[in-house]
Structures are given as structure tokens and as C-alpha cells.
Amino acid sequence: xxxxxxxxxxxxxxxxxxxxxxxxxxxxxxxxxxxxxxxxxxxxxxxxxxxxxxxxxxxxxxxxx
Numbered sequence: 001x002x003x004x005x006x007x008x009x010x011x012x013x014x015x016x017x018x019x020x021x022x023x024x025x026x027x028x029x030x031x032x033x034x035x036x037x038x039x040x041x042x043x044x045x046x047x048x049x050x051x052x053x054x055x056x057x058x059x060x061x062x063x064x065x
Contacts (some may be wrong), residue, residue, distance in 0.1 A: 007040040020053075024062060027055060038065065 004016035006023040010030045017023040023039045030037055037055035039062070050064030 005042040007042060009038040009040070010035050031055070031057075 004018050006017045006020050008015040008017060008023045008027055010027065015023070015026060017026060020039065020041065027037045027039070034057055039053045041049075041051045041053075052065045053062045054065035055061075056063045
């Protein structure tokens with residue numbers, strides 16, 4: 001059984017994925033429209049890791065938010 005512990009917010013839409021990489025890959029289809037993108041990690045993370053990430057269009061990268 002796959003557990004979808006990564007939630008992708010694309011404006012008001014919400015999608016669930018089993019890995020962070022899958023969520024980032026799915027988000028790429030929204031980038032041309034400059035959709036507001038955030039990924040929430042629903043599992044416990046190490047203290048040095050972020051549990052929310054946002055896509056920064058000006059720098060074309062995911063950043064902790």
C-alpha cells in the first residue's frame with residue numbers, strides 16, 4: 001500500500017503523492033501558468049528539513065517556506 005505523504009497545492013487544487021520528487025514532477029505542469037505552488041510534507045521531518053516548500057518563480061527553484 002502506498003501512503004501519499006506529500007500534498008501539492010496548486011492555487012486552490014490539492015493533490016497527494018507518495019514522494020517529494022513525484023509532487024515536484026507533477027507541479028511542473030503548472031509552472032508555465034505561474035500557478036502558486038506549495039508542497040506540504042505530512043510526515044515527521046528532521047529538524048534541519050522544512051515541512052513546507054514553495055516554488056520561487058524568480059529563481060526557478062523550490063525553497064523552504
